[in-house]
Amino acid sequence: MADTLKPHTAKDVEEAVQWARSRGAALELVGRGGKRAIGRPAQTDLTLDLSGLSGVVLYEPEELVLSAQAGTPLDEIEALLAAKGQHLAFEPIDYGRLLGGAPLSGTIGGVLAANLCGPRRIAAGAARDHFLGFEGVSGRGESFKSGGRVVKNVTGYDVSKLVAGSWGTLAVLTTVTIKTLPRPQTQATVVVSGLDDATAVRAMAAAMATSCDVSGAAHLPAAVAARSGLGTATGRSLTLLRLEGVAPSVDHRKATLLAAMKAFGAVELRDEEASRGLWGEIRDVTPFTAADVSGRPVWRIVTAPSRGAELVGMVAGAAEAEVLYDWAGGLIWVMLAPSDDAGAALIRRAVNVCGGQATLIRAPAATRAAVDVFSPQEPGLASLTKRVKQGFDPNGVLNPGRMWAGV
Amino acid sequence: MVVAMPEPDRAVLLRRDRIVKALSAIVPGEGVIASEAAMRPYETDGLTAYRALPMVVVLPSTTEQVSRILAYCHGEGIKVVPRGAGTSLSGGALPLTDGVLLGMAKFNRIREIDYDNRVVVAEPGVTNLAVTQAVEQRGFYYAPDPSSQIACTIGGNVAENSGGVHCLKYGMTTNNVLGCEIVLMTGEVVRLGGKHVDAGGYDLLGIINGSEGLLGVVTEVTVRILRRPEMARAALIGFVSSEDAGECVGRIIGAGIIPGGMEMMDKPAIHAVEEFVHAGYPLDVEALLIVELDGPQAEVDHLVARVEAIAQDCRAVSCRVSATEQERLLFWAGRKAAFPAVGRISPDYFCMDGTIPRAKLPLVLSRMRELSERYRLRVANVFHAGDGNLHPLILYDANKGDELERAEAFGADILRLCVEVGGVLTGEHGVGVEKRDLMPAMFTEADLAQQQRLKCAFDDKGLLNPGKVFPTLHRCAELGRIHVHAGKVAFPDIPRF
Numbered sequence: 013m014a015d016t017l018k019p020h021t022a023k024d025v026e027e028a029v030q031w032a033r034s035r036g037a038a039l040e041l042v043g044r045g046g047k048r049a050i051g052r053p054a055q056t057d058l059t060l061d062l063s064g065l066s067g068v069v070l071y072e073p074e075e076l077v078l079s080a081q082a083g084t085p086l087d088e089i090e091a092l093l094a095a096k097g098q099h100l101a102f103e104p105i106d107y108g109r110l111l112g113g114a115p116l117s118g119t120i121g122g123v124l125a126a127n128l129c130g131p132r133r134i135a136a137g138a139a140r141d142h143f144l145g146f147e148g149v150s151g152r153g154e155s156f157k158s159g160g161r162v163v164k165n166v167t168g169y170d171v172s173k174l175v176a177g178s179w180g181t182l183a184v185l186t187t188v189t190i191k192t193l194p195r196p197q198t199q200a201t202v203v204v205s206g207l208d209d210a211t212a213v214r215a216m217a218a219a220m221a222t223s224c225d226v227s228g229a230a231h232l233p234a235a236v237a238a239r240s241g242l243g244t245a246t247g248r249s250l251t252l253l254r255l256e257g258v259a260p261s262v263d264h265r266k267a268t269l270l271a272a273m274k275a276f277g278a279v280e281l282r283d284e285e286a287s288r289g290l291w292g293e294i295r296d297v298t299p300f301t302a303a304d305v306s307g308r309p310v311w312r313i314v315t316a317p318s319r320g321a322e323l324v325g326m327v328a329g330a331a332e333a334e335v336l337y338d339w340a341g342g343l344i345w346v347m348l349a350p351s352d353d354a355g356a357a358l359i360r361r362a363v364n365v366c367g368g369q370a371t372l373i374r375a376p377a378a379t380r381a382a383v384d385v386f387s388p389q390e391p392g393l394a395s396l397t398k399r400v401k402q403g404f405d406p407n408g409v410l411n412p413g414r415m416w417a418g419v
Numbered sequence: 420m421v422v423a424m425p426e427p428d429r430a431v432l433l434r435r436d437r438i439v440k441a442l443s444a445i446v447p448g449e450g451v452i453a454s455e456a457a458m459r460p461y462e463t464d465g466l467t468a469y470r471a472l473p474m475v476v477v478l479p480s481t482t483e484q485v486s487r488i489l490a491y492c493h494g495e496g497i498k499v500v501p502r503g504a505g506t507s508l509s510g511g512a513l514p515l516t517d518g519v520l521l522g523m524a525k526f527n528r529i530r531e532i533d534y535d536n537r538v539v540v541a542e543p544g545v546t547n548l549a550v551t552q553a554v555e556q557r558g559f560y561y562a563p564d565p566s567s568q569i570a571c572t573i574g575g576n577v578a579e580n581s582g583g584v585h586c587l588k589y590g591m592t593t594n595n596v597l598g599c600e601i602v603l604m605t606g607e608v609v610r611l612g613g614k615h616v617d618a619g620g621y622d623l624l625g626i627i628n629g630s631e632g633l634l635g636v637v638t639e640v641t642v643r644i645l646r647r648p649e650m651a652r653a654a655l656i657g658f659v660s661s662e663d664a665g666e667c668v669g670r671i672i673g674a675g676i677i678p679g680g681m682e683m684m685d686k687p688a689i690h691a692v693e694e695f696v697h698a699g700y701p702l703d704v705e706a707l708l709i710v711e712l713d714g715p716q717a718e719v720d721h722l723v724a725r726v727e728a729i730a731q732d733c734r735a736v737s738c739r740v741s742a743t744e745q746e747r748l749l750f751w752a753g754r755k756a757a758f759p760a761v762g763r764i765s766p767d768y769f770c771m772d773g774t775i776p777r778a779k780l781p782l783v784l785s786r787m788r789e790l791s792e793r794y795r796l797r798v799a800n801v802f803h804a805g806d807g808n809l810h811p812l813i814l815y816d817a818n819k820g821d822e823l824e825r826a827e828a829f830g831a832d833i834l835r836l837c838v839e840v841g842g843v844l845t846g847e848h849g850v851g852v853e854k855r856d857l858m859p860a861m862f863t864e865a866d867l868a869q870q871q872r873l874k875c876a877f878d879d880k881g882l883l884n885p886g887k888v889f890p891t892l893h894r895c896a897e898l899g900r901i902h903v904h905a906g907k908v909a910f911p912d913i914p915r916f
Contacts, residue, residue: 072776072778073672073673074669074670074672074673074777074778075669075776075777075778075807076672077776097675098675127617127622129617133616133617134616137590137594138616138617140622140625141590141593141594150869154865154868154869155865156863156865156866156868156869157862157863157866158866158869158870159843160774160841160842160843160861161776161841162774162775162776162806162807162841162842162843162846163587163806163807164582164586164591164774164803164806164807164808164846164847165774165842165843165845165846166579166580166591166629166845166846166847166848166849166850167843167844167845167850167854167858167861168850168858168862168866168867168870168888169626169629169630169634169870169873169874170580170593170625170626170628170629171626171869171870171873172625173593173622173624173625173626173628174621174622174623174625174626174873176622176625177617177620177621177622178621178622182621193677194672194675194676194677195675197675217535217536217537220537220646221534221537221559221646222646223558223646223647223648223649223715225714257714257718258718258721258722260717260718260720260721261714261715261717261718261721263717264715264716264717264718265715268715314615314616314617314619315615316533316536316613316614316615317535317536317615318533318535318536339616342536342615342616367613367614367615368613368615368619369615369617369618369619369620371619386619386620387619387620389620390609390610392607392608392609393609393610393611393620393623396603396609396623396876396877397620397621397623399875399876399877400621400623400873400876402876403869403872403873403875403876404869404872406899415620
């Protein structure tokens with residue numbers, strides 16, 4: 013078991029990284045550890061436990077801004093926002109159950125480092141789009157900051173975006189500033205049932221092309237719908253379209269969208285409470301978390317929405333594939349039967365044809381060490397990526413190899 | 420010119436004829452402009468106080484040409500300044516006398532409109548407005564709408580991460596771009612993202628947006644388009660103090676309402692605009708808000724009523740809600756003409772751009788009035804109130820004594836004030852040359868060194884648009900050595916906190 017360093021201040025972090033760098037040691041960055049099983053297995057000497065950097069520094073609801081130390085638990089922040097009628101509009105997925113752990117175990121730093129998002133990605137963006145600024149420590153052991161605490165700024169390179177989704181390979185976040193937004197007053201979901209995948213993707217595209225402001229568009233083929241707790245025993249697929257906003261607006265759009273979707277299949281409505289439940293399940297990919305399937309690999313594939321069904325067509329029928337579509341077809345969660353490569357060859361082939369990228373989210377450590385977890389990059393992009401890493405962390409102190417070997 | 424640019428490379432200038440010939444071989448015909456008269460239109464951009472004639476202008480029309488030009492310049496150690504429509508307000512496209520001015524105007528085609536995925540693939544020289552025009556017959560539009568949208572290009576929007584009056588609700592350029600093709604200074608072509616969201620790997624797309632032409636030359640952009648809201652209505656609300664107006668903005672957002680647009684103007688701006696456009700703005704108020712709500716009619720009516728009630732609570736002295744689309748557009752015509760309106764009452768003006776925490780607005784306005792008196796120059800303010808983005812317009816006459824110098828100093832003081840109250844140097848116009856030397860007011864040496872190391876990953880010789888954004892140019896090798904903190908290690912053994 014690797015030794016653990018537990019800093020309590022940004023200065024401690026700086027010293028820890030400087031120390032590690034001087035010793036040629038590599039650090040594994042951990043908040044509450046909820047996402048440790050994502051990425052290539054750690055090739056590190058020590059753990060840098062950031063949960064000691066905790067606490068909200070500033071929250072000004074009317075300015076739409078919150079600053080917190082990076083190790084602040086996400087649930088603490090979400091509760092604070094909820095009390096003021098706000099939320100994180102990017103709806104970050106809780107990976108806890110999907111990865112076989114406990115739910116509610118993320119930190120705000122982890123949410124940003126992994127650039128998490130949820131079904132509302134198509135309407136409100138991902139963590140990156142709400143990340144205003146940060147203070148952190150580079151792999152050189154130098155404290156630096158980027159961005160600011162106002163909701164709009166273009167001063168210097170937008171390093172916040174770069175750090176979002178870098179999985180702790182560029183810098184240790186110590187304090188982060190994010191944009192908060194009003195929580196929609198109410199929501200409802202239009203459900204179309206019985207559509208095959210290709211028709212569902214067309215229906216979702218049609219819904220997105222209306223002026224109904226659809227803030228979630230997901231499709232569960234019959235087998236996956238049956239796995240979910242979505243209250244259907246009909247054996248039919250479910251296509252879900254979420255509407256959020258003030259009540260008079262949601263009422264109006266419900267009617268418009270129901271009328272537009274009738275052309276595709278049988279439609280029904282789910283009210284606010286049912287709708288919240290549905291989208292919680294979609295966000296956290298709950299159908300793939302049951303005990304009987306917890307040993308099966310799960311892929312997260314992002315592609316152009318119109319290619320979603322085609323991509324699934326190339327994967328379906330092999331390795332007992334089960335899929336869940338989100339983002340109007342642009343995000344596909346694929347669960348396969350266990351195998352040596354977790355289905356990597358199959359998935360990569362499909363993504364090469366249809367475009368996009370795929371990440372192996374759930375698989376045993378040995379598999380994640382053996383196959384590419386993140387999409388392999390073109391040589392030009394791969395070398396640019398390495399140069400960026402070099403600029404932040406020339407000695408490979410921070411999470412080396414978590415995304416790709418040598419990064 | 421007051422601002423200092425990198426020392427021209429005499430060796431490069433001595434080789435000018437050879438360089439022009441080599442570029443002409445890459446871009447034949449009229450694609451290379453070398454005569455002084457023909458280069459004159461390129462000597463400045465939207466920040467007209469600064470001018471410089473480039474060494475040569477090249478107008479490529481294919482990615483391959485861009486790649487060959489950059490590879491050639493990289494090999495020869497020649498600086499390159501990319502340019503879209505030249506509407507930058509921070510001098511981002513200011514030429515270098517020993518540099519190639521790379522004009523992207525010939526990249527003016529929309530390559531694909533994909534309604535299934537709701538994206539448009541455009542060449543970088545396509546104007547912002549042309550993207551919307553290409554899709555509006557199907558009821559779609561491209562959300563970011565900088566005031567210069569009729570002229571500014573989508574490639575320039577990417578470089579500056581442009582905003583506009585609707586970005587509080589719909590985001591800036593960076594939130595609306597899904598993919599880019601870029602050419603690095605070495606000539607290497609790299610594709611980032613595509614029609615899918617989440618490009619994967621490091622978010623280099625997020626870095627390219629707002630990189631002010633320092634990292635790569637954009638040769639293709641994929642943007643998302645949105646379905647136009649069913650309708651929009653605007654409320655024109657007058658206040659006797661900017662404090663009341665500021666409180667109203669805060670309470671609208673506090674009530675959970677994110678308007679499609681929320682703009683504020685101060686008295687000098689209101690008067691300049693009203694004389695010019697006759698939009699029916701009240702002249703007896705200190706601050707005027709335009710609050711626009713968009714969506715289905717049921718939503719708009721509901722929210723307009725709530726905004727009216729909030730305005731009343733905040734002591735509004737006048738409130739008009741647009742009854743017709745024509746009236747709504749008239750409300751906006753005033754705001755959108757603010758810059759030319761000020762141009763009518765003053766021979767020259769600087770349009771500043773800073774962002775502040777909104778609650779600090781009354782303080783900033785009162786400090787600005789003091790500065791106005793001290794510098795003996797008038798100032799008018801327009802303000803993207805929802806997101807705290809301030810545009811003070813400093814009025815001066817370049818032909819009068821030291822007014823230009825005073826205007827520059829006044830502007831710098833305003834931006835320092837923005838940083839002092841917790842804001843940033845620029846909200847949407849970029850740093851360019853205008854705010855370059857103010858960067859240390861906001862960033863430490865370590866902050867800037869880390870940004871420049873990112874530059875080195877893209878452009879190791881520092882040839883792409885040098886002299887912009889960063890006050891001090893460091894060689895990449897030197898940045899590798901910089902240790903901001905003395906390299907002494909605090910812990911002799913494993914640190915345990």
